[in-house]
Amino acid sequence: MKIDLRDPEIRFAIEVVRAGSELAQRVRSGPSVRSLTKSDNSPVTLADMGIQAVAGALLERHFPEGVLVAEENADALRSPEGREDLEKVGDYVKAFFPGAAPADICHWIDRGKTVPGRTFWTLDPIDGTRGFLRGGQYVTVMALIREGRPEMAVLGCPNLKVPGALGQHSGLLVLAVRGKGCWGTLLGGGEHWVPFKVSDCQDITRARILESMEPGHKNLEKGRSVRERLRIVAEPLSLDSQAKHVVLAMGGAEIFYRTLSKNHPERREKIWDVAPGALAIEEAGGRVTDLKGKPIDYSCGAILSNSPGFVATNGFLHEIVLKTLSEAAA
Secondary structure, rough: OOOOOOOHHHHHHHHHHHHHHHHHHHHOOOOOOOOEEEEOEEEEEHHHHHHHHHHHHHHHOOOOOOOEEEEOOOHHOHHHHHHHHHHHHHHHOOOOOOOOOHHHHHHHHHOOOOOOOOOOEEEEEEEEEEHHHHHOOOEEEEEEEEEEEEEEEEEEEEEEEOOOHOOOEEEEEEEEOOOOOOEEEOOOOOOOOOEEEOOOOOOOOHHOOOEEEOOHHHHHHHHHHHHHHHHHOOOOOEEEOOOOHHHHHHHHHHHHEOOOOOOOOOOOOOOHHHHHHHHHHHHOOHHHHHOOOOOOOOOOOOHHHHHHEEEEEEEOOOOHHHHHHHHHHH
């Protein structure tokens, strides 16, 4: 294995994702599996809050001056209406930090509100919240961004089946390091790592497309048009979260794209929704660009304002997919 697992940054990211995945599974098996609604009408769970608190606490332990850019904040938990939820989040966090007080938990969560610098960590505690709520696919993801590009990423996929080389299990931990490849091992432990490689399919008609489970994240009519233009036979594979990126990196599919919303063409992706999975695909030999074929610009902070949509492929099929998406949009 080319990657040095003794590297402090790698060990930190793996610790965060493994702890986060364990906390998520505890919430999932308990009575607190429900969603709250944020100001943008997107769902958030107690697991999101708990994982971000654990990440903030571990950051203070290992890299006190480190910068975290993440999705959640503790504003709602600090309100009188959020007191009960804060207590429940505290119960989960105390499994990892027994002495955690409510003020500590809010402080750790709010470490994710830091303004990005030249080097920072980005975290999505639960990517695929609706998948988490329904018992489908979800991931905990973390990436290290340095000088405007992802340098390392870790993704924890509790419900994703692992490759045969790791045995018949569910629960996959993925590690990607720029220039050193993409690797996977069991999420629950073990240090047997297997390298991931994208599919070598070069026949577009035999390609498999990944798409979101959520209707609001896809355009069914456009998707059909793209498949017809490419003469792709197989039906799309629907998955929540950046589990799609992992499947592509493992060679389980060849194409995934996110186009601009017809009703909200100004919307852009969040850095934590793209960077970890994109690095995994690239380090597995694939390619990820925006809809114009340019590299994703990660230098803008939390919002990828310079990168409209994105296209991820096994590399062999990238240009024809870009061309077809452009024609379908015309």
